Amino acid sequence: MQQVFRRPLSLKDVQTHFCPGCHHGTIHRLVAEAIDEYGVQKRTIGIASVGCSVFLYSYFNIDVVESPHGRAPAVATGVKRAKPDSIVFTYQGDGDLAAIGTSEIIHAANRGEQITVIFVNNTTYGMTGGQMAPTTLVGQKTSTSPYGRNQAKDGAPLRMAELMAQLEGVAFSARVAVNTSRNLFEAKKQIKNAFRYQVEGKGFSFIEALSACPTNWGMDPLRANERVGTEMCDYFKLGVFKNVENL
């Protein structure tokens, strides 16, 4: 009998705490597949952040450092500079990366640190109960924007993948989604690209992965999945925004 599908070596055989319909588990798997693909599990160090992504070490079978909220790119900088032969990635949510950690992500990227950043954008603070995030869409109701995000007062949602692409230090920046098979295969390809950039020493690579948060959006998983493809993809366009190999 031929085995055609298996769990990536870099993922543990455990249940996750993620809610039904959440995309974190799928994104975890794609990251693990990329690590396996390049055979770097044994020298990979993950940097966990604060939020739903904090349990990285419970699900990935790799060494992990837990970072303070938003500081993962600075922690990753310290790890990578101390161990330049390791493969270092951060895994951060939107509140973590695009609000409290904006300074750390911009400057790590601008220095061109040889790390990979996986940025999961679900337009809300998931772990703390669905508050307004820097990526919450205009008009979106959350527990701290009960009347909907008001652009005049709250600003517009940040498009991080495009923003990162502007920085000289960034070698690769892409936005992906995992809401359909087609998007998932594209996401898999771009996450692999992001890791390949690091493995080949080509510089800082950034992946923004759109993700559903059915619990905090007050939707069932199917409706939440649909929202990723409609409302979110309308504002957060999928695509590769920078790829130095093509420049």
Add this chain to the structure above:
Amino acid sequence: MSKRLFVKGNEAVAMAAVEAGCRYYFGYPITPQSDIPEYLSRELPKLDGEFIQAESEIASINMLLGASAAGVRAMTSSSGPGISLKQEGISYMSGSELPGVIVNISRSGPGLGGIDASQADYFQSVKGGGHGGYHIIVLAPSSVQEMYDLTMLAFDLADIYRMPVMVLGDSVVGQMKEALVPHKRPETELPPKDWAVRGKGDGEQRVVKSLYLGDGELEAHNWKLHAKYLVLKEEECRWEDYETADAELVVAAFGSAARIAATAVIMAREAGMKVGLLRPITLFPFPEKAFFNVTQRCKKVLDIELNTGQMVEDVRLSVVGDAEVFFYGRPPGAGSLPTPEELLEQIKKYY
């Protein structure tokens, strides 16, 4: 190595870090500590080390966290306001049991305050400056030589106890030039860093973290940290005794204040008064026993600080019950550094 040099205290810190094997420095410019990053930005690249001028104090301390988690000797330095910003990271490092050396060439405050010599960061340093309840080891040099010696010691203590160590100075000991006799790093037996992340290879997964959510886990973790603090109190208290054996009044002072106080004590002795000086070198662990022992006999302690009274609380908790503890201090700022004559008047007042 036995050559006598004439260097600034801040340079002595940087030289000691290099000699101690520190090859990773992360920092942000702030007066009066900038000589440290300037020296290391020049020297570390020659040694295949890494110097990063970070975008912020917060990034600096987290780069230190990352490098320490990867098992290397690393350091950051700053001053008052910058150290406040680092407290989040220091709390995480404490919770994650990470070594690392943090130098505070403190400023006067609160707020932006000024750049004059100050001991107003005593509470912040020794009582756990960030959230969650923890301690770090705090060393208080009072000379350029001690800036060198205690920085070197800081790296060993950090590795032995797996916790952050702070060298707490100010602009007097940081900016002043004095004679320094550099020396080799002492041969100290250090525990293996079998907890550091390295890419797991064929071994077990390693995780550096401070989150403990399981039933009873966090309590157990805190008791473990607490037990280390008790060991520190037994094993690592350091202080200097000067003329305390027959003293009828003992002056307590640390760091730069102790230099001025020492002159005042000598003047008092010359005037025929039996006065001594007890100078804590470790502020945490605080040398409680030294104060307890000296006040078995001598019942008057005059605590002198460059603030309105911080270490005096620890002195009061340490002395024998019937000893009297007096305090003299001035809030730090331009023109507020006391003279030896001024301190001698205080000694006379309480003698």
